Amino acid sequence: MGTATLNDIRAIAASVVDPEIPVLTIDDLGILREVRADDGRVVVTITPTYSGCPAMLQIEGDVIRALHDAGYEDVRVETIFQPAWTTEWMSESGRRKLAAFGIAPPTNPADVVCPRCQAGEPRTVAQFGSTACKAFMVCSDCGEPFDYFKSH
Amino acid sequence: MTESETSGAPQGMPDPDVHPALAALLGHGDDNLVLAHRLGEWISKAPELELDIALGNIGLDHLGVARLILQHVGQLEGKGRDEDDLAMGRTDRGFLNLLLVEQPNSDFAHTIGRQFFIDCYQVELWADLAKSDDSILAGIAARAAKEADYHLRFSRAWMVRMGDGTPESHARAQAAVDHLWRFTGEIFENERGVYRPAWDQKVAGVFAEAGLKFPEDPYQKTGGRIGYHTEHLGYLLTEMQWMQRTYPGLEW
Numbered sequence: 001m002g003t004a005t006l007n008d009i010r011a012i013a014a015s016v017v018d019p020e021i022p023v024l025t026i027d028d029l030g031i032l033r034e035v036r037a038d039d040g041r042v043v044v045t046i047t048p049t050y051s052g053c054p055a056m057l058q059i060e061g062d063v064i065r066a067l068h069d070a071g072y073e074d075v076r077v078e079t080i081f082q083p084a085w086t087t088e089w090m091s092e093s094g095r096r097k098l099a100a101f102g103i104a105p106p107t108n109p110a111d112v113v114c115p116r117c118q119a120g121e122p123r124t125v126a127q128f129g130s131t132a133c134k135a136f137m138v139c140s141d142c143g144e145p146f147d148y149f150k151s152h
Numbered sequence: 153m154t155e156s157e158t159s160g161a162p163q164g165m166p167d168p169d170v171h172p173a174l175a176a177l178l179g180h181g182d183d184n185l186v187l188a189h190r191l192g193e194w195i196s197k198a199p200e201l202e203l204d205i206a207l208g209n210i211g212l213d214h215l216g217v218a219r220l221i222l223q224h225v226g227q228l229e230g231k232g233r234d235e236d237d238l239a240m241g242r243t244d245r246g247f248l249n250l251l252l253v254e255q256p257n258s259d260f261a262h263t264i265g266r267q268f269f270i271d272c273y274q275v276e277l278w279a280d281l282a283k284s285d286d287s288i289l290a291g292i293a294a295r296a297a298k299e300a301d302y303h304l305r306f307s308r309a310w311m312v313r314m315g316d317g318t319p320e321s322h323a324r325a326q327a328a329v330d331h332l333w334r335f336t337g338e339i340f341e342n343e344r345g346v347y348r349p350a351w352d353q354k355v356a357g358v359f360a361e362a363g364l365k366f367p368e369d370p371y372q373k374t375g376g377r378i379g380y381h382t383e384h385l386g387y388l389l390t391e392m393q394w395m396q397r398t399y400p401g402l403e404w
Contacts, residue, residue, distance in 0.1 A: 048216075048295075050216060050295070050299065051213055051216030051217045051219075051220060051296055052212035052213045052214070053216065080291070081220065081288065082287060082290060082291030083291075083294070084291060085295070125202065126202035126205065126206065127306055128205050129205070130205070131209070132213060136202070152298045
């Protein structure tokens with residue numbers, strides 16, 4: 001497989017979306033770590049966001065399915081844990097998409113702004129929101145309740 | 153014999169079914185698996201919706217860590233056992249978790265007290281294991297360390313809120329501390345007590361803030377790390393394993 005093909009394969013894997021936050025691709029999230037060709041087999045490496053992230057198995061299946069659909073028969077997905085995923089790996093475009101979707105992107109907790117009106121200093125309602133990776137907040141200005149993707 | 157004279161596990165029990173070199177690692181996996189199951193028991197029953205979600209999410213973190221560690225133990229062991237075999241195929245004598253994590257949820261104060269004592273330990277444990285020469289374990293621990301920090305923020309806040317709350321919440325928090333204290337000494341057996349000073353400091357700080365007293369009864373109970381458990385673990389495993397034991401290998 002040449003470089004051009006590998007880039008194509010990477011683009012296909014990169015387009016797989018996170019099942020819990022479907023506006024983000026796994027590339028936006030930064031969990032797609034590597035795509036390589038290994039003796040005719042495609043090997044895709046991913047790193048989970050959280051130890052117990054229930055989406056990982058589905059993501060693995062979705063990557064394999066996407067590549068199968070594109071004609072790549074022999075695909076393996078490997079999971080690596082080191083280095084541990086951090087919200088810093090989330091791309092700029094991913095952060096913009098999150099905010100547009102109504103979820104405050106990861107940042108220093110003191111700098112969280114309402115994704116609707118951009119007002120600062122929202123009130124934390126619950127440290128654990130709809131998923132383990134999000135906290136639940138309410139805007140002190142416009143009153144919008146929203147999820148905040150926790151930074152760590 | 154009075155209760156205060158009976159600490160320690162009976163001698164001469166058969167060894168758990170794992171190589172001694174893997175026992176510590178398996179113990180960490182079992183701590184997380186058993187605690188995850190206990191936290192899962194709160195789902196749909198917690199005092200508030202936010203707490204329901206929080207306890208479920210914390211449990212999910214512990215379950216994730218348990219899966220990774222059991223997977224790793226299975227690979228190191230090389231006998232063809234995977235995470236499911238280890239989780240679903242061992243009896244209580246094979247489980248090497250701390251007695252603390254298998255204690256029943258009881259009331260919310262007991263659940264938070266148990267969590268707080270474990271969180272204070274795990275933040276130290278994972279930070280330490282993240283420097284392990286075993287790169288897979290180091291990776292698991294680095295991830296788990298961040299999660300433990302978050303769990304501790306939750307449990308310590310509730311310890312303070314209950315201890316420094318109403319007479320009722322204070323009494324329940326103190327009762328939980330008094331009851332669970334006997335299971336805390338065991339935490340430090342395996343690692344030769346290296347985490348004890350940091351743990352003591354965290355606990356003392358929160359107790360001071362919460363107005364909680366250290367229990368006076370010095371009695372300590374132990375045995376979990378060699379597979380000798382309180383009666384509660386058997387019931388927990390029965391619920392956790394019955395499906396796989398009834399229909400071995402069942403998938404959905």
